[in-house]
Amino acid sequence: MKKIIYLFTLALIFTSCEDFLDTKDLTRKNTSNFPETVEDAEQMLAAIYNNLNLSSQDPQFSYFYAASLASDDQFGGGGENDRLMQALDLLMNYNNSMLEPYWTARYKGIYRANTAIETIDNCSGWDNEDQRNQMKGEAYFMRAFFYDELASFFGQVPLVITTEAQNLPKASADELYAQIASDLKMAIELMPNKPYTSVEAGHVTKWTAEALMARVFLFYTGFYNKSELPLVEGGSVSKADVVAWLEDCIDNSGHNLVGDFRELWAYTNKYTVDDYSYTANEDLTWAENDLEVNPESMFAIKYSNFADWGTTIGYSNQYMLHFGLRGGQPYENTFPFGQGWGAGPVNPTLWNDWVAAEPNDVRRVASIIDLPNELPNYAKGGWTDMVQETDYWQKKYTPVTAYNEDxxxxxxxxxxxHGTTDNMQLDNTKDIVLIRLADVYLMHSELTETNTYMNMVRNRAGLDPIDYSLENIQKERRWELAFEGTRWNDIRRWGIAPDVLQAQIGIDCYFKGTPDVTKSIGGGYKARYEATNGGFFPIPENQISLSDGILTQNDGWGTGSGAEYSGWN
Incomplete structure (x- = not known):
């Protein structure tokens, strides 16, 4: 049974009522008696982490999903009626509140983090000060992470840093990123300087906070043309600060690169590896076999075999279900890859660019299925309705099958x-890795404009060393981190998004299994990107209504914006 730290969501009922005796409530948890113990603190943290799975129940309403489809390396895909998938790709609107489940989930997570930050010092019985500081640092990290996603996704959003009920307008980008940077700095300073193996698997560490600080710094300074990250308390985070933290992470975290790039991905699991022609006889061992901790993984959404229909469906990896090859055809046609809803077919331009730049890069075939050559019996069209299908599919977060003994x-x-039910909708358990060490190496090279760590990443892929240049680091990030949710913010912060997005028009694809080309819809990708001030998605209209107009809609959305998506044809 796969261990999961987010199994139980903390249900808290806080009341402000006091009876005439001012007695302590002995029958339920509220602000008079919670939190008091270390166990209470652990429950608060579990509730915060659980938010990652809450937004996984339908991953279409999430930053990772939208960032994957909005980038230039994947199309929307899905069936004719899966218009949200296509709308995310096209930067268009499927309905006025299409992203509300994600918005509400993340603000629930922020409320839980605020609760922990405000009350964790009330707890007693700590084993030592490091234990308290670790938990408090995790709460600061998670609040920063939630706000980083919201700021990347929506731009300006309300900044809520207390549990007090408030109706707030949007905060500016500077205010949001100052809070994110301050929270991460606090997390770095609070969490102990110990190897990641000293912390329970699934929990973030000081090293995770140092890595996220670098990612935030690169996006904020690149996208907003700044030189430093502001801090709420005054002062700022400089490039030198970020580099020092990255070097601290590299030198002291205990994380290391997995020996073979292919061992990061589930198709090298022990039940599949010898039956998959690509991996057979290659002596590969998946880094997550039998609940092993992946030494390269620094922050991940964890999944388990506890998923069932309803509120716990998010305990299975619904991203993999969505990103699976579309269509109910015999598994023999797609082995070792399973099936799903068909989101995110790979843009053939990625494959072609990769072949031209690095024809011997093992990561290309390790990351992308070349359907005609690798799965020649695969039937296109998926339930006869698939949109934007191509000859390429990603391998990293696609379901992986295995042979039973019979x-x-x-x-x-x-x-x-793991003993999961044999059900394609409930049995995907691979973690979604949000930050891994290879990303840290590449961020260090980009910030220092040096090639040492970039070439360590290349060396693992069997490639020769190269000099540092912006063009080279852009390619390395595209190859190494393909389909891992980073490309969208990378092309935005580098200022290349309008052109590479527009280049998606006129690409060969399939519509219902017959040849087609990608189209200019809603004025085209570049026009939509510019209309939305750099790719920010719409604030849910229901939230604007609930705020009594305190919130305002982002540019490029709403009535008369031309953003409504009505279908592929």
Whole structure:
């Protein structure tokens, strides 16, 4: 049974009522008696982390999903009626509140983090000061992470840093990023200077906070043309500060690169690796076999075999279900890859650019399925309705099948490894890794304009060293981190988004299994990107209504904006 630290969501009922005796409530948890103990603190943290799974129940309403489809390396895909997938790709609107589940989920997470930050010092019984500081630092990190996603996704959003009920307008980008940077700095200073192995798997560490600080710094300074990150308390975070933190992370975290790039991905699991022609006889061992901790993973959404229909569906990896090859066809046609809803077909331009730049890069075939050559029996069209299908699919977050002892094919290796139900909608358990060490190496090279760590990443892929240049680091990030949710913010902060997005028009694809080309819809990708002031998505109209107009809609959305998506044809 796969361990998961987010299994239980903390249900808190806080009341402000006091009876005439002012007695302590012994029958339920409220602000008079919670939190008091270390166990209470652990429950508060579990509730914060659980928010990652809350937004996974339908991943279409999430930053990772939208960033994947909005980038230039993946199209929307799905069936004709999966218009939200296509709308995210096209930077268009499917309905006025299409992203409300994500908005409300993240603000729930922020409220839980605020609660922990305000009350964790009330707890007693700590083993030592490091234990208290670790938990408090985690709460600061998670609040920063939630706001970083919201600021990347929506631009300006309300900044809520207390549990007091408030109706707030949008905060400016400077205010948001000052809070994010201050929270991360606090997390770095609070969490102990110990190897990641000293912290329970699934929890963030000081090293995770140092890595996220670098990612935030690169986006904020690049996208907003700044030189430093502001801090709420005054002063700022400089490039030199970020580099020092990255070097601290690299030298002291205990994280290391997995030996072979392919061992990061679930198709090298022990039940599949020998039956997959690409990995057979390659002596590969998946880094997450039998609940092993991936030494390269620094922050991940964790999944388990506890998923069921309803509120717990998010405990299975619904991203992999959505990103699976579309269509109900025999698993023999797609082995070792399972099936799903068909979101995110790969833009052929990525494959072609990669071949031209690095024809011997093992990461290309390790990351992308070349359908005609690798799965020649795959039937296009997926339930006869697929949109924007291509000859390429990503391998990193696609379901992976395995042979049962009787020769039949289970819908996931998790059926054999973790005892999950053989159900394609519930049995994907691979973690979504949000930050890994290779990203830290590449961020260090970009910030220092040096090639040492970039070439360590290349060396793992069997490639020769190269000199540092902006063009080279852009390529390395595209190859190494393909389909991992980073490309969208990378092209935005580098200022290349309008051109690379517009280049998606006129690309060969398939519509319902027949040849087609990608189209200019809503004025085209570049026009939509510019209309939305750099790719910010719409604030849910329901939230604007609930605020009595305190919130205002982002540019490029709403009535008369030309943002409404009505379908592919």
């Amino acid at each position: 020769g039949s094919i289970a819908s996931s290796y998790s059926v054999l490894m």
